[in-house]
Amino acid sequence: xxxxxxEKILEAAQRIFTRFGYEGARxxxxxxxxxxxxxxxxxxxxxxxxLFEEVYRDAVVKLMPQLLNLLNADLPLEEKIPKxxxxxxxxxxxxxxxxxxxxxxxxxxxxxxxxxxxxLDFGKPKKFLEQVRRNQEQGKxxxxxxxxxxxxxxxxxxxxxxxxxxIKYMLKMDDAEFENFLDVRVESLSTFILNAITP
Amino acid sequence: xxxxxxEKILEAAQRIFTRFGYEGARxxxxxxxxxxxxxxxxxxxxxxxxLFEEVYRDAVVKLMPQLLNLLNADLPLEEKIPKxxxxxxxxxxxxxxxxxxxxxxxxxxxxxxxxxxxxLDFGKPKKFLEQVRRNQEQGKxxxxxxxxxxxxxxxxxxxxxxxxxxIKYMLKMDDAEFENFLDVRVESLSTFILNAITP
DNA sequence: GATAAAATTAACCATATGGTTGAATCAATT
DNA sequence: AATTGATTCAACCATATGGTTAATTTTATC
Numbered sequence: 001x002x003x004x005x006x007e008k009i010l011e012a013a014q015r016i017f018t019r020f021g022y023e024g025a026r027x028x029x030x031x032x033x034x035x036x037x038x039x040x041x042x043x044x045x046x047x048x049x050x051l052f053e054e055v056y057r058d059a060v061v062k063l064m065p066q067l068l069n070l071l072n073a074d075l076p077l078e079e080k081i082p083k084x085x086x087x088x089x090x091x092x093x094x095x096x097x098x099x100x101x102x103x104x105x106x107x108x109x110x111x112x113x114x115x116x117x118x119x120l121d122f123g124k125p126k127k128f129l130e131q132v133r134r135n136q137e138q139g140k141x142x143x144x145x146x147x148x149x150x151x152x153x154x155x156x157x158x159x160x161x162x163x164x165x166x167i168k169y170m171l172k173m174d175d176a177e178f179e180n181f182l183d184v185r186v187e188s189l190s191t192f193i194l195n196a197i198t199p
Numbered sequence: 200x201x202x203x204x205x206e207k208i209l210e211a212a213q214r215i216f217t218r219f220g221y222e223g224a225r226x227x228x229x230x231x232x233x234x235x236x237x238x239x240x241x242x243x244x245x246x247x248x249x250l251f252e253e254v255y256r257d258a259v260v261k262l263m264p265q266l267l268n269l270l271n272a273d274l275p276l277e278e279k280i281p282k283x284x285x286x287x288x289x290x291x292x293x294x295x296x297x298x299x300x301x302x303x304x305x306x307x308x309x310x311x312x313x314x315x316x317x318x319l320d321f322g323k324p325k326k327f328l329e330q331v332r333r334n335q336e337q338g339k340x341x342x343x344x345x346x347x348x349x350x351x352x353x354x355x356x357x358x359x360x361x362x363x364x365x366i367k368y369m370l371k372m373d374d375a376e377f378e379n380f381l382d383v384r385v386e387s388l389s390t391f392i393l394n395a396i397t398p
Numbered sequence: 399g400a401t402a403a404a405a406t407t408a409a410c411c412a413t414a415t416g417g418t419t420g421a422a423t424c425a426a427t428t
Numbered sequence: 429a430a431t432t433g434a435t436t437c438a439a440c441c442a443t444a445t446g447g448t449t450a451a452t453t454t455t456a457t458c
Contacts, residue, residue, distance in 0.1 A: 005435080021303075023222035027416060037437050042417060104220075104303050106364050117368060125369065142394060147370055147380065148387045151359055159354035162361060165305050169316060170324065171346055181346065188347045195341060196395035204405075226446060236407050241447060 006044045008034040010054065013041075017055045018097040022105055025052075056105060057120070059098050064122045066091055067154075072127035077135050077197075081153070082190040088157035089186050100162045125150055141197040149197065156189055205243045207233040209253065212240075216254045217296040221304055224251075255304060256319070258297050263321045265290055266353075271326035276334050276396075280352070281389040287356035288385050299361045324349055340396040348396065355388055 003011075012034035016025045027048055031038040045051035070084055092099060106113040132146035160167060160182070168178055202210075211233035215224045226247055230237040244250035269283055291298060305312040331345035359366060359381070367377055 021220060021222060023220060026414090028414095038416090039418085039437065040435080043435075046417095048416065100302065103299065103362055103365060110364055113364070114368065124371075142390075144391065145383055145387060148384060148391075150370075151366060152355055152388075152391060154362075155354045155358035156351055159358040159361070160350055162358070163302055163353075165309055165312070166302060167350060169313065171349075172323075184344055185347060185350075188344060189351075191341075192343065192347075192351060192395045195397075196391045198394075225444090227444095237446090238407065238448085239405080242405075245447095247446065 005034070005036050005040055008036060009041055009044060009051075010058075012036075013051050013055050014058070017052055018059070018101040021101075022048075022052050053116075056102075057116075059095075059102055060117075060120060062095065063091065063098055063102065064120075068123050068125060071125050071150075072123065077131065077141065078194060080131075081193050084153060085157060085189045085193070086186050088154075089182060089189075092158060092161040093182060096161050096164065099158050103162065139199065142199050144197060152196075153193060156193070160185070204233070204235050204239055207235055208240055208243060208250075209257075211235075212250050212254050213257070216251055217258070217300040220300075221247075221251050252315075255301075256315075258294075258301055259316075259319060261294065262290065262297055262301065263319075267322050267324060270324050270349075271322060276330065276340065277393060279330075280392050283352060284356060284388045284392070285385050287353075288381060288388075291357060291360040292381060295360050295363065298357050302361065338398065341398050343396060351395075352392060355392065359384070 009030065013025075013030050016030045016033055019025075020029075025048075027041055028038055030051075031041055034040075041048075041051060045054065066087065070080070070087055073080065075083065128150060129146040132141070132144070132149055135141045136143060136146075164178070167173070168175075171181075173181060208229065212224075212229050215229045215232055218224075219228075224247075226240055227237055229250075230240055233239075240247075240250060244253065266287065269279070269286055272279065274282065327349060328345040331340070331343070331348055334340045335342060335345075363377070366372070367374075370380075372380060
């Protein structure tokens with residue numbers, strides 16, 4: 001404990017920005033959430049934009065490498081896919097607001113976002129795509145464009161979190177039921193995907 | 200042509216709100232986009248919030264019924280699923296900003312959003328869920344929780360649009376390549392899903 | 399063509415918001 | 429205890445923004 005003011009601000013900013021977005025967040029709101037004087041935000045982070053960028057970078061750094069490492073790991077597909085599903089869903093469960101947050105905020109200033117990402121520079125899913133192509137040539141899996149498979153896996157894992165409130169509404173789930181839905185989903189998705197690509 | 204000011208404003212508001220979100224959008228910006236004096240926005244729609252609600256309602260009404268009707272149609276699953284995929288992807292292609300917009304803005308005031316949706320009241324995917332259950336009992340498809348299958352289909356169709364810039368970035372696609380990716384996707388997804396649920 | 403109603407505009411207004419400043423307080427070092 | 433630098437705070441500031449008003453122009457009606 002005994003978090004410094006700087007830490008308190010960052011954590012508060014994380015909560016507020018991920019919830020309300022850049023435009024929707026108020027500096028005063030962040031200060032209140034951090035239990036700190038508003039001037040402190042500028043003292044430590046200079047401006048709203050700088051503070052936001054810090055938060056956004058942290059979010060991206062928290063997610064992207066996790067997504068990519070395992071994707072390029074040295075594991076046979078039939079092992080890798082269940083592991084991917086389990087890890088992605090676990091990751092999203094821990095940070096359910098991040099996917100929506102990351103996607104939402106990049107929708108504007110696309111230019112700016114591009115060099116921002118290039119600076120961070122995580123790898124690309126190249127190895128995974130090649131692995132799929134190889135498995136396909138060997139007839140181990142069904143014919144499918146590797147990028148399509150990649151996007152399928154990502155979609156299936158991430159979308160339910162981005163669309164969480166909509167899903168809860170459409171299927172009339174409360175929080176507990178949704179959690180249960182996710183428990184089931186880990187197993188369900190693995191077999192779903194493996195089934196889909198098994199000849 | 201000869202669109203009325205009211206129409207011009209609504210269309211402009213649609214473009215601006217879906218792009219920048221409620222908080223990010225500026226009334227002046229909408230007025231400029233509509234080539235209309237800012238006071239006109241208040242003259243016709245009273246307030247930013249009212250104008251936004253109109254735009255949001257239009258967006259939801261444009262998407263939801265389309266999603267639900269076909270889902271509950273009287274068609275065997277093996278026909279219905281390719282049709283669903285084709286229609287959903289076509290729909291998203293025509294309105295690529297809508298899914299992100301709808302999801303983004305409901306993330307806040309969840310309470311308000313709930314009665315809002317209840318007022319509009321589209322159906323629920325009940326018939327589809329039952330159809331899946333029946334097919335399952337008859338051994339026509341693999342064992343799967345019907346709601347999971349529903350979310351899978353939605354995720355696979357919708358997510359690529361919500362995450363479009365991210366995908367383009369990760370897979371180094373330009374606009375043309377992404378369009379091509381979507382062309383391929385219609386076929387690819389249908390067989391992917393059918394494969395996944397065929398015993 | 400006079401009259402009334404609707405539509406349009408420019409000039410304002412009140413307030414919220416990001417940001418600044420300068421004084422006060424605290425903590426470490428000597 | 430004095431000095432110094434970092435930290436915290438209340439009071440301000442400039443500006444952007446949603447919204448209002450009142451006058452003007454356009455359109456429709458008789």
